[in-house]
Amino acid sequence: MSEKTFDLGWGDEEEPETTADTLTAVDTTRDAQRQQTQAQLIAEHVEAAVEAARPGLDKIPDPVEPAGDGDLTADEKERLDLCIGGVDLLSTAFWVAGKSLDTMATGRLFRRLPHKLEPERYYETIEEWAWLEHGIKQSRCSKLRAAWPLGEVLSARGYNAPEGQVRELVPLKNRYGLNAGVAMYEVAVQQYGADKVTAGGLRDLVKLLPEELALQDDEDADQIARMLQGVVENAEPKELPASTGIPAAVRRSVDRRALALADTLNRSRIPRAEVERHLLEAFADPEDTTVFDAVLERMRKQKQPK
Template sequence: MSEKQFDLGWGDEEEPEQAADTLTVVDRARDVHRQQTQATLIAEHVAAAVEEARPGLDKIPDPVEPAGEGELTAEEKERLDVCVGGVELLTTAFWIAGKSLDTIATGRLFRRIPHKLKPGEYYTTIEDWCWTEHGIKQTRCSKLRAGWRIGQALAARGYDAPEGQVRELVPLKNKHGLNAAVALYEVVVQADGKDKVTAERLRETVKMLPGDLALKDDEDADQIARMLEGVLENAEPKELPASTAIPAAVRRSVDRRAVALADVLNRSRIPRTEVERHLLEAFADEDDTTVFDAVLARMKHAGGKK
């Protein structure tokens, strides 16, 4: 039997160059598959991260009764952290909405939005669009637009100023510029501490500034803050004219008691008008008649002397 009869014949043998080309193709296919797999994994991780960071009502725990009267459980602490984060979003949301409204208004981006209540017409004002489409009144729209730059500037300095505080700074910004508003906030922070800043405190401080205050547009917020500190140190408290019906001795006694009250409350000063307001509120309080009864007793006593 010849060798040819026993030739199993594996087919034509590939040349060395052809074999190398085949291996190259296989390697490339493997690399492409690996890259596609990595890209898929990266996309999944990104999607998961975006979903984790996305704010949403569905992420806030439903209200439940407390687990007890003592320390929070681990589950309650976790629930609290999530809810506090949701509350803190409110501050950011104000300025996101304000900037969005300002951008829409400035560019008149509403001009080709079909009017919901007037078929065939488009919106002609940002206020009409806000109210009709989103239930935002004109005054609210104006306040959000006026305050977002202050909110953004304060956020850049690490302050999460709520809407009420920023609103007190808007008149100052309108008159003296954005840096002046930021500077005044810094002054109050330095005086009272970051956690003690309130809208009322900012309002009082703005009122103490002199009417002829002159600021340079090219000065930064830190320079203005240093200047404002000096101005406020020498500023006289702006009080309403004292009533002629109140004896001077009584007014002096009220001022002394206001100083004592400020010491207890750890405040630099308390205007007489603020004391008067709280006294009137306490006098009108129907649930707590302490002040009313005291006034009644004094008036009866004074009447008996006549």
């Protein structure tokens, strides 16, 4: 009987590697599909976030009559939030417009824009383009261009500074640099509170500064703010001439007493206006009539016949 050789193998020797390659390819395909799905979800989330953040009139609810005289309904509260957000965009819009104008002007990006009234030629200045295309006067264009850097930095610091407030600081920024303007706003926040800063308050603080400030180029806004805070606290307000009804001797006595008060409070000096303000507040205090009573007694004595 001849011997027979039986092949009991399950395939050729290359088959195990082929199977492993197949499994690897399946895993790779699954990973690619998973990554593609994740990327699609991320893109959808980003698109939704961009749409939610996009400003526009279509996002502001139309005016309707109130639901009642009492507390706001849930729908009214939602409408209120949308409206407040729309108003808050106003300050940001100023700086977006200002920066856009400045970028266009600096790079002369308008140089190939056809003139609105004379299409055969191009705009020659940013002011010409801004006025004819958007009704922005030359003076306003200049103010927007000058103010946007301050508005941008203050916004980054969390302040919603209106255009009128920032304009009060532009001369300071033009003279001493951007950080000086930012620092002055920080001083105003310390003086009045972040929610009580006004254009008038900023104007008053700037008036207290001397004609020349010793500012270093390498100082940051916070360093400058600390210096300006000290300047403001020790500044002599620009007051009207003293009333001739107050004798000079009395004014000198007031100044001496103010110096004594400053020593007690560990301050270098106290402006006369600050003393007067405290005196008037104490005189008008309905709960503590000490000053009022003292003034009353002095006036009674002066009226008594000698």
